[in-house]
Structure formats: C-alpha cells, structure tokens
Amino acid sequence: MSYSHIPVMIREVLKYLDVKEGKKFVDCTLGGAGYTIALAEQTGVRGKVLGIDLDRLALDNAQQIIKQKKIKNIVLVQGNFKNLENIVSENFKEGMKFDGIVFDLGLSSAQLADETRGFSFKGEHPLDMAFGPDNDKSSADILNYYSLLELTKIFQEYGEEKHGYRIARAIIEARKTKKLETTVDLVNIIEKIIPFRFRSKIHPATKIFQALRMETNEELSCLESVLPVAVKLLKKGGRIVVVSFHSGEDRIVKRFFKNSSELTILTKRPLIPEEDELTSNPRARSAKFRAAEKN
Secondary structure, three states: OOOOOOOOOHHHHHHHOOOOOOOEEEEOOOOOOHHHHHHHHHHOOOOEEEEEEOOHHHHHHHHHHHHHHOOOOEEEEEOOHHHHHHHHHHHOOOOOOEEEEEEEOOOOHHHHHOOOOOOOOOOOOEOOOOOOOOOOOOHHHHHHHOOHHHHHHHHHHOOOOOOHHHHHHHHHHHOOOOOOOEHHHHHHHHHHHOOHHHOOOOOOHHHHHHHHHHHHOOHHHHHHHHHHHHHHOEEEEEEEEEEEOOHHHHHHHHHHHHHOOOEEEOOOOOEOOOHHHHHHOHHHHHOEEEEEEEO
C-alpha cells in the first residue's frame, strides 16, 4: 500500500527549529517523511537529517521519496525513539550533537488505513496496534489477559473514557466465552455499552482504541525517557520541538520543559494549528505544539 500522511504544523516546525543550510537535525517520528524531507531540502548538502521510525512501511516510503528527489543528506533508521542515544552512536561519530530534534507523536493516516493491522475501528482487522514487529506487548493479549483494574486504568487515563470501567467489565465477561482477536470483537462490546443516544460526534470506540494503542507501545513512558536524552544530544542553542495529540503527552512535555534547567521555553502556551491547516487537514485539530532551546 502507498504511505499517505500530511505533516502537521510543518510551518511552525521549520520556523521554531530555525532551519538553516548546513545544520543537523533528528526527526524521531519519520511517518510520511514530511518533516525529514523539508529539513533535508533546507539544510542542503552540508546538512544532515536522521529519520527514525519503527514502521517498515514508513521507511520504505521515505526511501522512495529520497530516491525520486535525489536527496543525499538523510540517514534512515528503523527503531524506537526511546533508543535515540544508541541509534545516534551507531550511525554517527562519537560526540555528535544536533541543531534540532523534532517529535510528531500522532498516528499517521497510512497506519490507520493499513488493513493488516488494528489501528482503526472501521472494518475487521487483527488486534495489532504495535508500531513495529519487535514490540514487547500484544494488543490482543492486553485485552485478553489484563485484569479489570488494569483495563479500567488505561481506558480512563489514556483514553479519558468516562465509561472505561463498564467497558472493561464487559471485556472481562466477553473473553470468558471467546478470545478477543479482531477489531470487530472489541467494537461490538463497546457499542453495546455505549448506546447510540449517548454518543458524541466521535465514535465510542475512538478513545478505547487510542488507549489500547498507547498501552501497547508504552507511548507515555517512552516519551518521558527520551526527552532528557534528546536535550543531551542538542548543541548549545539547539532546539527541541514536540507536536502532541493527547493531554497526557502534552503534560509530560510541558512539565519537562518547565523543570529543565537546561532549556529556555520558546512557546509559553502550546501553539495549535492555524485555521487554513485545519480546513485542509481536520486530523490536526487536536495537535499541540511546544518548543524549547538548550541554554
């Protein structure tokens, strides 16, 4: 399948990273390669961009674009950004420092559209929300073996779902007679718990699928662990930019920026997408943008 994804708040990313010819950057969440390609084109042949992603599809797509555009200053690595320090040490000379590091923590349109996986509640797919093949956790195992308390916690904290306890209890009951294996298995349970008359504009499965994806990939703990590493890898005056889509992610970034003596915050309040971007890309509506500079 083709890889389709619109980079979110790319104007702000390029502005706050202060992109100039010859600078060096890391895109920790390659996705559709929008940031990586733009950074590479603006830094020129003397610049360098490291693009990281767990998803093989994203890397293959980026490689095709790089070949078509004949770009020579990009290094692509398959890996989890929680291993950022090791990835850098394995691909660059010792002591390498960067002018900027960017994270886009959103799920790509291509991942949502991939019918071999379970990111989307539309259609029937395997319950597989892992970003890469070497993930330690299985989405299906979480649903089939987590306790009532554990399921309730992730649904309420990661999904911010007020019906989290009732949905968790229904899952516990359903799996006594049949192992949950597909997205339809999960959606059917959710729709029974949240009748149509109680639904908002978004489908009732949206928050549960988000919570399950975040737990499967340990997204919040990975983010917490990588932020200090990213700052360590920045030059003095280097910048870190994070685009988040979940209140828990944004809280982690806000708290880290505020408590780090090494950083000067560049965005006192999180930036949000401009109206023209929301018109062309409605999925950007929940994006929050924060940036800081290393002292």
